[in-house]
Amino acid sequence: MSDNNTKLTKEEERLFGDLMPEELNEIIQSGLNRRHFVKLIGLASAGLLTSHLIGAEQLFARAIDMEIEDLPPIAIENGVTVNLKVNSVGKIVLIDSRTTLLDTLRERLRLTGSKKGCDHGQCGACTVILDGNRVLSCLTLAASCEGKSVITIEGLARNNELNPMQSAFLKHDGFQCGFCTPGQICSAVALMKEAKEGQASYVSTNIRETEVGMMLSDDEIAERMSGNICRCGAYPNIVAAIKEAQTGKNIEQTWLFAG
Amino acid sequence: MRPFKFTNTKNSSAAINLLDRNPNASFLAGGTNLLDLMKEDVERPDELIDITRLDLTSISSITRGKNAGGVLIGGLGKNTNAANHQLIRKDFPLLTKAILAGASAQIRNMATNGGNLMQRTRCSYFYDTAMPCNKRSPGSGCSAMEGFNRMHAVFGWSNECVAVYPSDMAVALSAMNANINVMQKEGQIRSIAINDFHRLPGNHPEKDNTLNHGELITSIELPKNNFAAHSAYVKVRDRNSYAFALVSVATGLVLDGNKIVSAHIAMGGVAHKPWRASIAEALLRGKAATLANFRLAAEAEMSHAKPLFHNKFKVGLGANTITAALQLASKGTDAVA
Ligand SMILES: Cc1cc2nc3c(=O)[nH]c(=O)nc-3n(C[C@H](O)[C@H](O)[C@H](O)COP(=O)(O)OP(=O)(O)OC[C@H]3O[C@@H](n4cnc5c(N)ncnc54)[C@H](O)[C@@H]3O)c2cc1C
Ligand code: SF4
Numbered sequence: 183m184s185d186n187n188t189k190l191t192k193e194e195e196r197l198f199g200d201l202m203p204e205e206l207n208e209i210i211q212s213g214l215n216r217r218h219f220v221k222l223i224g225l226a227s228a229g230l231l232t233s234h235l236i237g238a239e240q241l242f243a244r245a246i247d248m249e250i251e252d253l254p255p256i257a258i259e260n261g262v263t264v265n266l267k268v269n270s271v272g273k274i275v276l277i278d279s280r281t282t283l284l285d286t287l288r289e290r291l292r293l294t295g296s297k298k299g300c301d302h303g304q305c306g307a308c309t310v311i312l313d314g315n316r317v318l319s320c321l322t323l324a325a326s327c328e329g330k331s332v333i334t335i336e337g338l339a340r341n342n343e344l345n346p347m348q349s350a351f352l353k354h355d356g357f358q359c360g361f362c363t364p365g366q367i368c369s370a371v372a373l374m375k376e377a378k379e380g381q382a383s384y385v386s387t388n389i390r391e392t393e394v395g396m397m398l399s400d401d402e403i404a405e406r407m408s409g410n411i412c413r414c415g416a417y418p419n420i421v422a423a424i425k426e427a428q429t430g431k432n433i434e435q436t437w438l439f440a441g
Numbered sequence: 442m443r444p445f446k447f448t449n450t451k452n453s454s455a456a457i458n459l460l461d462r463n464p465n466a467s468f469l470a471g472g473t474n475l476l477d478l479m480k481e482d483v484e485r486p487d488e489l490i491d492i493t494r495l496d497l498t499s500i501s502s503i504t505r506g507k508n509a510g511g512v513l514i515g516g517l518g519k520n521t522n523a524a525n526h527q528l529i530r531k532d533f534p535l536l537t538k539a540i541l542a543g544a545s546a547q548i549r550n551m552a553t554n555g556g557n558l559m560q561r562t563r564c565s566y567f568y569d570t571a572m573p574c575n576k577r578s579p580g581s582g583c584s585a586m587e588g589f590n591r592m593h594a595v596f597g598w599s600n601e602c603v604a605v606y607p608s609d610m611a612v613a614l615s616a617m618n619a620n621i622n623v624m625q626k627e628g629q630i631r632s633i634a635i636n637d638f639h640r641l642p643g644n645h646p647e648k649d650n651t652l653n654h655g656e657l658i659t660s661i662e663l664p665k666n667n668f669a670a671h672s673a674y675v676k677v678r679d680r681n682s683y684a685f686a687l688v689s690v691a692t693g694l695v696l697d698g699n700k701i702v703s704a705h706i707a708m709g710g711v712a713h714k715p716w717r718a719s720i721a722e723a724l725l726r727g728k729a730a731t732l733a734n735f736r737l738a739a740e741a742e743m744s745h746a747k748p749l750f751h752n753k754f755k756v757g758l759g760a761n762t763i764t765a766a767l768q769l770a771s772k773g774t775d776a777v778a
């Protein structure tokens with residue numbers, strides 16, 4: 183709805199001025215939005231619109247092109263239409279400009295694998311892979327993702343076959359409660375690409391030379407995965423899982439069944 | 442979060458004009474600082490101009506003119522790309538180290554070089570809208586002055602604000618005398634020396650830096666230097682990774698055998714801007730690169746610190762960190778601690 187800045191007629195200005203004086207300036211500047219619309223419906227059911235019938239007709243005429251049926255039962259302001267590829271499937275969503283990528287995935291596309299831990303960039307539970315790179319979906323505005331491709335935990339398996347990183351996490355018990363796991367796994371999958379490219383980390387000792395296809399030590403894995411917090415403290419198992427996925431070699435589990 | 446209008450553009454002048462005409466508009470780059478602050482209701486823009494699609498992401502050598510040998514880094518390039526670019530890793534590894542010491546891989550993939558320079562303080566009272574804070578709300582008072590100020594400044598603070606500036610990247614840029622190129626309305630370009638870019642709080646802590654509303658950071662220029670082989674970034678924090686600095690030190694040494702031709706030292710976590718340790722630098726010029734000289738210079742620098750109630754530990758920690766960084770640098774950039 184970002185471009186519904188149709189100028190209001192004098193009639194309409196008077197109508198809105200009477201009905202919603204607080205919102206008048208906003209409506210003049212950025213057009214009619216869904217919150218105004220919802221408020222108007224409230225006024226209409228209270229009978230307050232009857233004396234403004236002509237204006238009301240125009241309102242509803244405008245409201246019709248808002249694709250109401252596609253929206254959740256919340257008010258949308260400053261709507262933005264975004265085209266995204268999510269796990270290789272094209273999606274078009276109309277969202278409030280404030281919506282994060284995380285909320286778009288979870289609330290609108292019903293992909294609830296990505297988790298909301300802190301919503302402030304501090305835990306990594308919301309990690310997804312955006313155009314090939316791991317990012318935090320809680321600090322990404324969906325509106326800024328036009329034309330981009332997102333891979334979430336739901337998109338890692340291929341036809342019922344788990345991604346090797348998923349299998350390694352299972353084998354090594356790389357979790358307890360599992361809340362951080364989707365973020366850990368997306369992060370670890372992207373990490374494999376970073377290592378292949380020879381990206382450095384704060385603990386790398388060969389900063390001046392780039393070594394492509396590097397094999398990561400435990401310290402390197404810990405440093406590079408530090409953006410994913412695990413409150414259950416499954417770290418040793420996560421490191422073991424990543425090592426196995428990277429080397430393709432069987433690595434002993436750090437745990438054993440009792441008895 | 443308050444409602445805002447979202448606009449995006451691929452054109453720098455258009456972005457500048459959009460920002461210029463609305464005093465309540467902000468540029469949106471990686472969003473890692475701005476969105477966080479908007480969720481906290483600390484930043485309240487009514488319009489965001491997404492600048493991530495501007496063609497300002499490249500990294501290139503400067504081959505001609507008086508700046509030849511330097512490198513230009515796009516203002517909208519990602520921190521990860523700056524840290525890992527071959528030109529930077531080879532000739533400016535101090536920048537690589539400092540960037541990689543900050544945040545997490547995910548955040549560095551999002552954060553832009555310009556946005557990193559513009560990030561705001563992590564003072565917890567600045568984030569808490571229920572508390573007085575001169576930076577957030579000028580004239581309301583400074584809660585940290587008499588409050589919990591363990592993370593705060595020991596240099597250059599004023600009675601109005603004792604916050605520190607949190608960027609790691611900028612500490613390295615300070616030691617390297619980088620220049621920040623900005624574009625203004627009508628396309629004029631202005632270049633600001635990194636050490637004049639951020640401000641001390643004085644009576645206007647609400648102003649973090651000298652960029653004006655309507656100016657866009659287009660690139661960062663790294664002048665050629667002679668300390669790529671002898672540089673170090675040492676960051677001390679409460680946990681090993683993914684935390685802001687208590688104290689950090691970026692240093693580069695130009696050596697002639699064991700003699701220090703020049704030392705370049707900047708500190709993070711101690712002031713409202715990257716703190717250039719010029720007292721230590723002056724003492725080291727012409728001296729032998731020995732542990733004793735490093736310690737002497739470090740202590741001389743820190744003897745000018747004015748700690749607050751909870752951060753007296755930063756004086757000793759600062760001296761130790763400068764000493765350790767100098768020693769590492771003297772051994773060589775890829776030396777292990
Ligand atoms: C959990 C967490 C931990 C972190 N840890 C560290 C750390 O240890 N060390 C560290 O250094 N940093 C750390 N950071 C901060 C991070 O580095 C910054 O948030 C990031 O660099 C900001 O860049 P951005 O592109 O996301 O900026 P944005 O959030 O998009 O923008 C920040 C500000 O800069 C302005 N701006 C952006 N680009 C330009 C431009 N080109 N011209 C003019 N103005 C512009 C915006 O309008 C906005 O006001 C951490 C962040 C988080 C969330
Ligand atoms: S130190 Fe600065 S940012 Fe922190 S409360 Fe005081 S005025 Fe605000």
Ligand code: FES
Nearest residue numbers: 299300301306320
């Ligand atoms: S939910 Fe995004 S980092 Fe915690």
Ligand code: FES
Nearest residue numbers: 358360412413414
């Ligand atoms: S498994 Fe519980 S938070 Fe990591």
